[in-house]
Amino acid sequence: MNGEDYYIPAAALWIALAFKIPSLLRNWRDPLLRAVCSLLTLAGAVFAFAAPPTIAAVNRLTGIPNVSAPLVYCLISAFSASCLVLIVNWRGGPPERTREVSRRWIICYSIVIVALIVFFALGEAPEEHLRDLDTHYSGTPFIREMIVLYLVAHAVAAVVMVAMCWRWALQVHGWLRTGLVIIVIGYLFNVSYDVTKFAAIGARWAGHDWDGLSTFVAPPLASLGALISSIGFVVPLVCQRAADHWRAWATYRRLGTLWRELQSAAPPDIPRLRIAWWSPVDLRVTQRESDIHDGFLNIAPYLDADLHNHAYGQAIAHGTDSDMARSVADAAVVAAAVQARVSQRNGDSIDFSQDHYPDPVSRPRDLVRISHALRHSPVVAAVRRNAAGPESGH
Structure with a gap:
């Protein structure tokens, strides 16, 4: 050698x-x-x-x-x-x-x-x-x-x-x-x-x-x-x-749909914390999850328990397993609540007579599954269309 x-x-x-x-x-x-x-x-x-x-x-x-x-x-x-x-x-x-x-x-x-x-x-x-x-x-x-x-x-x-x-x-x-x-x-x-x-x-x-x-x-x-x-x-x-590192980036990307949905209903006068592009991905995931939980607090008054039960039943009827069906139901009420929050902010009349979630943020949720359902579930798409229609009102 x-x-x-x-x-x-x-x-x-x-x-x-x-x-x-x-x-x-x-x-x-x-x-x-x-x-x-x-x-x-x-x-x-x-x-x-x-x-x-x-x-x-x-x-x-x-x-x-x-x-x-x-x-x-x-x-x-x-x-x-x-x-x-x-x-x-x-x-x-x-x-x-x-x-x-x-x-x-x-x-x-x-x-x-x-x-x-x-x-x-x-x-x-x-x-x-x-x-x-x-x-x-x-x-x-x-x-x-x-x-x-x-x-x-x-x-x-x-x-x-x-x-x-x-x-x-x-x-x-x-x-x-x-x-x-x-x-x-x-x-x-x-x-x-x-x-x-x-x-x-x-x-x-x-x-x-x-x-x-x-x-x-x-x-x-x-x-x-x-x-x-x-x-x-x-x-x-x-x-x-x-x-x-790859899983953290994948989680960050998959949470994007849910994060953007909730950000659309966020009060415009609240400053948003921006993280530098070179920040560690774990910190970016934590910040995105924190923003999502803050978004849940923002739309909490608009989360409809009856709609959740109805969406859950529809997801089960489509052959979805119980865990994913709960995420689909969560995504459905989020989509409807965001639409209601935006409508109220635009001056529309909103009815708050329905039963809301008790303590909506503390209940554990799979945020990635909710984000996926927001983008891909036909049940969520139908709820979003109904919430956006002129006859819808929560």
Whole structure:
């Protein structure tokens, strides 16, 4: 693998990190967000520092042959810990339990990182090896222990992640399941990396030469595993947010018919709150719902209970289910009430002898369904035509 094979994934991961940093600065106390950013940072660092050109540069700058080896091994161990911490926080549970489990993983892998440094300091690796250090020094005291320790720590994290994510994937659906399956696939590549490395080292111990497994087969497996698992962590968060954003915009648009209907009856002398076009869609939806509820208050005296019952019966007769029939009936009385309110404002004589809704705003309604019925229901269209006729009068 060339340097570009490492640097391109590192750049992609750090670009993803750059998009997460504003959220991190706003919500620094969010453990899930911190774990995501830590994972992206460490994954990018593993790719960047594992590239042969970077290994040679670090060795040259420090003047210590093969010092890049414990550096990369420590980064891999820290990345493994960040994945475990992220999955623990992502799955959730009692906060005390989540913090305790996260702390245990961090402590365990911190001990591993310290041990890796100690083993390298105690061992001797005077001859620089950029690609085959694991097999070349697999029989060297202390360097051997360093290599085995980082592989065991990496393998433990990989097996635990596969087990945890697979069990969780069987319990959930949607983007979360997709992300968990991607993580499992990524960590299966990591398991394959560990198996390949152990096979090459074991062959060395047995007097055989399987170095090609470690030098040429294992690195692509590790790169694919780290990249795929990182994508698996990011995909559910990004796609779920995009889906929520899309649903919010859809709700905003679908409420438009009801909002415009009620705005046509709003008193002209009341100032309207305008939201900037760049405002978050959730805020726009909240404001539109607030305007609709204010509109219900405005037309409350004109809401006809008898008309509601009649429209409900008509909707049921047309084969509409009971929930949608209630929304159709609500839309019908809204359309008639708006027409009555506008007629009164224009100076027409209006009869208020009918029974009105008791406390019309507090009764829960499906605003989106009412808005849809205002636009598409033939029952509502008929009520609107009757209310607009010269003989109609409420």
